[in-house]
Amino acid sequence: MIAIAIVFFGALALLFIGLNKEEKSLKLAAASILGLAGISIFAESKGIINVDAFFTWVPAGMITFNPTAQVIAAILTVMAMIIINLMPAVSRKGMDVIALMMFSLCGGLLMIGAQHLVVLFLGIEILSIPLFVLAGSEKDDIYGNEASLKYFLMGAFSTAIFLLGATFLYGGSGTMYYHEILLRLSFAEHFGEFPILMQTGLVLVSVGLLFKVSAVPFHFWSPDVYEGSPNRIAAFMAIIVKIAGFAAFAQLLTAFVPMQTWYSNWMLPISAITVLAGNIMALAQQSYKRMLAYSSISHAGYLLLFLLQPIQENFQVLGVYLLSYGLGTAVLFYLFDKYATSQDKTVGIFTGIAYTNRFDAMALIVATLTVAGIPSTIGFIAKYQLFTAAFPTAMWGVLLALVGSAISISYYFKPFRVLFKTESDVQPSIHFTWKYVCLLGVTLSMVILGLFPVLLNWIF
Amino acid sequence: MGALSSLPLPFLILSFLTILGALYVVTSKNPVHSVLALIFTFFTISAHYVLLNAQFLAVVNLMVYAGAIMVLFLFVLMLLNLNKESEPLKSNIWGIAAAISAGLLLLVITAAFQTSGIAVMKGNAEGIGLVKNLGRVLMTEYLVPFELTGILFISAMVGAVLLGKRDKSEVVKSEETIS
Numbered sequence: 001m002i003a004i005a006i007v008f009f010g011a012l013a014l015l016f017i018g019l020n021k022e023e024k025s026l027k028l029a030a031a032s033i034l035g036l037a038g039i040s041i042f043a044e045s046k047g048i049i050n051v052d053a054f055f056t057w058v059p060a061g062m063i064t065f066n067p068t069a070q071v072i073a074a075i076l077t078v079m080a081m082i083i084i085n086l087m088p089a090v091s092r093k094g095m096d097v098i099a100l101m102m103f104s105l106c107g108g109l110l111m112i113g114a115q116h117l118v119v120l121f122l123g124i125e126i127l128s129i130p131l132f133v134l135a136g137s138e139k140d141d142i143y144g145n146e147a148s149l150k151y152f153l154m155g156a157f158s159t160a161i162f163l164l165g166a167t168f169l170y171g172g173s174g175t176m177y178y179h180e181i182l183l184r185l186s187f188a189e190h191f192g193e194f195p196i197l198m199q200t201g202l203v204l205v206s207v208g209l210l211f212k213v214s215a216v217p218f219h220f221w222s223p224d225v226y227e228g229s230p231n232r233i234a235a236f237m238a239i240i241v242k243i244a245g246f247a248a249f250a251q252l253l254t255a256f257v258p259m260q261t262w263y264s265n266w267m268l269p270i271s272a273i274t275v276l277a278g279n280i281m282a283l284a285q286q287s288y289k290r291m292l293a294y295s296s297i298s299h300a301g302y303l304l305l306f307l308l309q310p311i312q313e314n315f316q317v318l319g320v321y322l323l324s325y326g327l328g329t330a331v332l333f334y335l336f337d338k339y340a341t342s343q344d345k346t347v348g349i350f351t352g353i354a355y356t357n358r359f360d361a362m363a364l365i366v367a368t369l370t371v372a373g374i375p376s377t378i379g380f381i382a383k384y385q386l387f388t389a390a391f392p393t394a395m396w397g398v399l400l401a402l403v404g405s406a407i408s409i410s411y412y413f414k415p416f417r418v419l420f421k422t423e424s425d426v427q428p429s430i431h432f433t434w435k436y437v438c439l440l441g442v443t444l445s446m447v448i449l450g451l452f453p454v455l456l457n458w459i460f
Numbered sequence: 461m462g463a464l465s466s467l468p469l470p471f472l473i474l475s476f477l478t479i480l481g482a483l484y485v486v487t488s489k490n491p492v493h494s495v496l497a498l499i500f501t502f503f504t505i506s507a508h509y510v511l512l513n514a515q516f517l518a519v520v521n522l523m524v525y526a527g528a529i530m531v532l533f534l535f536v537l538m539l540l541n542l543n544k545e546s547e548p549l550k551s552n553i554w555g556i557a558a559a560i561s562a563g564l565l566l567l568v569i570t571a572a573f574q575t576s577g578i579a580v581m582k583g584n585a586e587g588i589g590l591v592k593n594l595g596r597v598l599m600t601e602y603l604v605p606f607e608l609t610g611i612l613f614i615s616a617m618v619g620a621v622l623l624g625k626r627d628k629s630e631v632v633k634s635e636e637t638i639s
Contacts, residue, residue, distance in 0.1 A: 008611055012614070015618065058603065058604055059600065059601060059603055059604060062604045062605065063604060096618055096621065096622045097622070099618060100615060100618055100619060100622065103611060103614065103615035103618070104615070106611050107611070110608065116605075118602070118605045119604065119605055119608070122605055122608050122609065122612065125612055126608070126611050126612050126615060129612065129615055129616055129619065130615045130618075130619055132619070133619030133620075133622055133623055134619075136623065137622060139623070196572045196573065196575055197572075197573075199572075200569060200572050
């Protein structure tokens with residue numbers, strides 16, 4: 001709760017302070033506001049600080065963070081900090097782009113904490129509307145404009161479907177609070193049959209959320225939108241939207257525990273097809289950014305497996321996976337942004353950086369291993385935990401996901417083929433700037449958390 | 461027809477008019493006629509809200525949809541200057557596919573609802589849809605979502621400025637073209 005206020009008022013203050021300043025000069029300020037917010041949520045989840053006393057005037061129950069959701073909210077905020085800090089700023093006056101990213105983050109935080117359908121809906125809207133604008137924030141770029149329009153239309157449709165489902169859920173249960181929906185459903189389970197309105201409502205609401213996290217039947221927008229948007233916005237969409245979407249989805253499904261076997265029936269095929277289609281289509285991509293988009297689709301498939309099993313018991317599995325996915329993807333997007341030119345967006349951009357810039361090469365290797373889920377990085381721990389948790393309820397899904405992971409190696413490792421080729425005789429030169437310190441921190445955290453998973457117990 | 465005749469007559473007439481208007485929206489060749497028919501449809505939907513005892517919603521629906529959004533639609537249509545030549549190529553397959561999937565959705569939802577007993581909630585208060593009651597609920601039970609819409613509106617405003625504002629470089633470029 002306090003973090004939403006910090007992020008929102010921080011963004012407002014930045015808008016005024018940065019009215020006549022270059023974005024570069026205030027980027028660090030934005031990142032520190034987000035860092036502060038992240039630390040405050042984390043401290044709250046560990047019970048170090050207690051700010052509930054400030055919010056006694058708020059009618060309780062609509063936004064409640066349980067401790068694990070709080071940790072995921074902290075991860076979300078820290079991810080936004082990493083993205084804003086790593087990615088280069090535009091050389092233009094005004095802080096509007098970063099402020100919009102922070103507003104969007106507020107929506108993500110709301111989605112995670114939502115315990116009421118109206119708040120969930122508002123969260124989705126607050127997350128999406130700034131992103132529609134941000135996708136087209138490079139106004140001269142025609143692909144950016146296309147991405148923005150496409151994302152806007154698709155987002156509007158998915159919102160409409162979500163709302164239709166929400167009205168059905170309200171009609172079927174007479175309430176919009178998650179815990180009261182759970183109560184009605186447990187009651188219905190007792191009589192052996194669930195109201196048809198609840199079933200239809202859950203399907204439609206899920207469709208709305210699956211659109212946001214780009215699971216396969218609803219994924220068509222995501223590669224185009226990622227490719228057209230500016231790189232940092234694409235990274236923001238790939239990481240923040242996915243983390244917030246899945247955390248919100250998991251929170252929503254805690255209200256539908258009695259219907260779990262029913263919704264597993266149709267969610268398992270969606271997960272399987274997302275894993276397979278995402279990975280196979282990623283194989284065929286020339287552009288590295290499109291490949292990252294398809295890779296994020298396949299990760300959505302793995303994460304859907306998590307939703308099939310009893311969620312409350314191991315919520316932290318979701319958190320670990322989202323953390324590893326976020327860290328790895330952020331670094332990959334940063335490196336793509338650093339080396340890509342307007343002509344060349346293939347893996348060829350990484351040719352020879354093992355000699356010209358050893359540090360970037362190292363970060364690339366670690367991040368790739370993380371998203372591919374290779375041991376010694378946090379990606380392996382995350383994938384292992386996720387698959388073990390999902391195995392009892394969705395054995396076939398897990399087996400297919402393993403096949404998908406095997407396929408994914410072949411496209412993730414494409415840059416490795418050119419990494420050690422020399423084409424130029426540029427001498428390696430490393431100037432240790434602030435950016436390198438950040439990159440070093442992110443890269444090291446991926447390795448350290450992978451080597452000492454005990455540390456994850458301390459985080460969660 | 462037994463089920464139909466048990467419904468109140470005003471509802472039947474209004475529903476008939478709504479469906480007629482909506483059909484005209486999709487079948488009309490002239491986009492301006494479509495928009496005008498859509499305005500008519502919004503009016504009849506507002507009348508439905510009045511029947512459902514939601515007076516405030518009816519007024520808001522008229523103001524926002526029939527007033528603001530439809531005027532925007534008309535402006536866009538007139539600015540776009542639509543005619544046969546400038547219309548992009550589109551094949552019939554998309555139309556057929558859309559019709560089939562929308563029809564399937566309709567079929568599934570109606571089939572599902574046939575078997576579900578929708579609990580009828582009797583509104584016991586007379587003026588439940590009036591501004592006074594709505595405002596009270598907004599300021600007490602729904603205070604949090606009400607305040608949160610502030611974030612939504614601010615981000616929408618900042619986004620509109622970001623998209624609408626001219627960058628310095630753009631201004632220079634347009635001046636060059638003029639000279």
